[in-house]
Amino acid sequence: MQKNDVPQDDIHTYNGLKKLLYAVDEEGSYTRVTSSGWEVEELINGMAVAQLNALSEEALQRARAGETSPLEYLMYKHRLDLPQLAQATGFFRWRVRRHMRPDVWPKLNDRLLSRYADVFGLDLPSLKKPLL
Amino acid sequence: MNNTYQHQQSAHCESGVVSNILRHHDIAISEPMAFGLAGALSFAYIPFIKLNGLPLTSYRMPPKFILRGIQKRLGVKFRFKKFAKPEQGMQALDAKLAEGRLVGLQTSVYWLPYLPEDMRFHFNAHNLLVYGKQGADYLISDPVLEHAVTCDASSLQKARFAKGALAAKGLMYWLESTPDTMDLAPAIRKAIIANARMMLKTPVPIIGIRGIRFLAKKIRHLDKKLHSQKKIQLYLGHIVRMQEEIGTGGGGFRFIYASFLQEAAEILKEPRLLEASKMMTAAGDQWRQFALATARACKNKDALDLNLLADKMLLCAEKEEQAWRFILQVLGK
Numbered sequence: 001m002q003k004n005d006v007p008q009d010d011i012h013t014y015n016g017l018k019k020l021l022y023a024v025d026e027e028g029s030y031t032r033v034t035s036s037g038w039e040v041e042e043l044i045n046g047m048a049v050a051q052l053n054a055l056s057e058e059a060l061q062r063a064r065a066g067e068t069s070p071l072e073y074l075m076y077k078h079r080l081d082l083p084q085l086a087q088a089t090g091f092f093r094w095r096v097r098r099h100m101r102p103d104v105w106p107k108l109n110d111r112l113l114s115r116y117a118d119v120f121g122l123d124l125p126s127l128k129k130p131l132l
Numbered sequence: 133m134n135n136t137y138q139h140q141q142s143a144h145c146e147s148g149v150v151s152n153i154l155r156h157h158d159i160a161i162s163e164p165m166a167f168g169l170a171g172a173l174s175f176a177y178i179p180f181i182k183l184n185g186l187p188l189t190s191y192r193m194p195p196k197f198i199l200r201g202i203q204k205r206l207g208v209k210f211r212f213k214k215f216a217k218p219e220q221g222m223q224a225l226d227a228k229l230a231e232g233r234l235v236g237l238q239t240s241v242y243w244l245p246y247l248p249e250d251m252r253f254h255f256n257a258h259n260l261l262v263y264g265k266q267g268a269d270y271l272i273s274d275p276v277l278e279h280a281v282t283c284d285a286s287s288l289q290k291a292r293f294a295k296g297a298l299a300a301k302g303l304m305y306w307l308e309s310t311p312d313t314m315d316l317a318p319a320i321r322k323a324i325i326a327n328a329r330m331m332l333k334t335p336v337p338i339i340g341i342r343g344i345r346f347l348a349k350k351i352r353h354l355d356k357k358l359h360s361q362k363k364i365q366l367y368l369g370h371i372v373r374m375q376e377e378i379g380t381g382g383g384g385f386r387f388i389y390a391s392f393l394q395e396a397a398e399i400l401k402e403p404r405l406l407e408a409s410k411m412m413t414a415a416g417d418q419w420r421q422f423a424l425a426t427a428r429a430c431k432n433k434d435a436l437d438l439n440l441l442a443d444k445m446l447l448c449a450e451k452e453e454q455a456w457r458f459i460l461q462v463l464g465k
Contacts, residue, residue: 001387001417015248018278020141021384022164022391024413028406030164030391034141034278040372040427047369047430048184049250079242079253081184088295121243121290 011037069105148275168392170201171327195257207311221302238303240294344449352442383419411455
């Protein structure tokens with residue numbers, strides 16, 4: 001990549017931050033150049049963020065309708081999926097899935113809930129708070 | 133050792149951390165040199181490791197490879213320590229800082245409050261340096277940032293002890309000793325040859341140049357496996373995102389390596405490596421082409437043409453193969 005081709009698209013993902021790239025200068029030698037981001041990165045990253053937001057919004061609607069427990073919403077809100085959440089809490093996936101049942105979730109004791117609270121970085125009262 | 137630490141920004145976290153630590157101890161090793169000496173350029177498509185339900189694609193060697201590679205090639209010695217309890221991990225960090233050490237940490241980007249919101253995903257293998265403590269806050273030299281930053285203790289603890297894939301378990305490391313003499317030229321030679329062999333001659337079909345061709349084939353037939361356009365777009369977007377993720381933009385690792393080849397040409401007094409550097413740059417540019425075309429197809433700016441994207445990726449494989457073959461020829465292997 002030529003120095004002049006280093007993208008300076010001021011992308012939202014970086015929020016004003018600049019990353020460093022290596023690019024070729026006029027004499028053909030590599031040099032350090034900062035970049036305010038590439039449109040492509042913003043597009044691709046935005047796609048992943050939008051996908052997670054859509055999943056969490058949908059889970060929130062279903063939790064309000066009593067079709068799933070708040071756990072599913074919290075999982076997507078914290079940018080996790082089922083395998084990641086299972087791995088982070090140390091529960092089996094089937095157990096996490098069971099905790100997503102609206103009838104099971106309210107019955108969980110504090111010891112189990114605190115494993116989720118740790119992963120989400122929440123305290124117990126805010127974890128138990130019903131979704132409005 | 134210098135008393136005051138000088139932060140320098142890097143393109144990639146691990147090579148940046150290594151370069152910053154060594155420079156602090158008066159060993160002038162640039163980031164591309166650290167990356168190249170470790171032989172960290174790679175390609176791997178690993179369908180059985182999934183992130184958000186999509187297969188892992190990596191454009192470099194796995195985490196900790198550069199730290200270990202530098203030890204092997206330069207004879208410097210790092211000490212690594214993991215912890216069962218977060219409290220112990222934080223105490224040990226404080227103790228090392230009190231000794232005036234520069235401490236490297238493996239962290240999860242999700243919990244680092246100084247990063248922009250949209251960059252904070254659950255990626256557990258981000259490296260950074262701690263160079264001191266100011267009141268309750270840690271002084272952080274995060275290699276991908278322009279300037280040094282601070283981080284509060286509780287966030288840093290969360291970032292170090294986040295669980296899940298590639299969990300750091302509080303991993304911290306510091307430079308223990310450096311050799312009396314260092315002979316760069318033979319180390320560079322060995323590192324380049326090893327890297328070229330890994331890319332060209334791997335017996336595993338999903339690694340190196342073969343891996344790139346394997347993935348290109350997968351892309352060509354993606355519509356037989358995934359039946360909605362949306363799913364195909366997410367899959368393709370994921371491949372490009374793994375290329376971009378934290379630290380390098382489109383083919384960035386190829387440019388780091390090309391920069392290393394220029395340094396190597398000078399040290400080995402082998403001008404033909406400058407030619408190799410150009411070829412590697414061309415490979416990096418081709419990866420950017422692929423990223424651009426994919427992003428446009430994902431956003432429906434262009435029609436989604438899987439054959440076209442697969443061909444673009446095959447071209448990446450071809451250009452990289454040419455570069456590596458030429459390198460082996462130059463070095464007489």
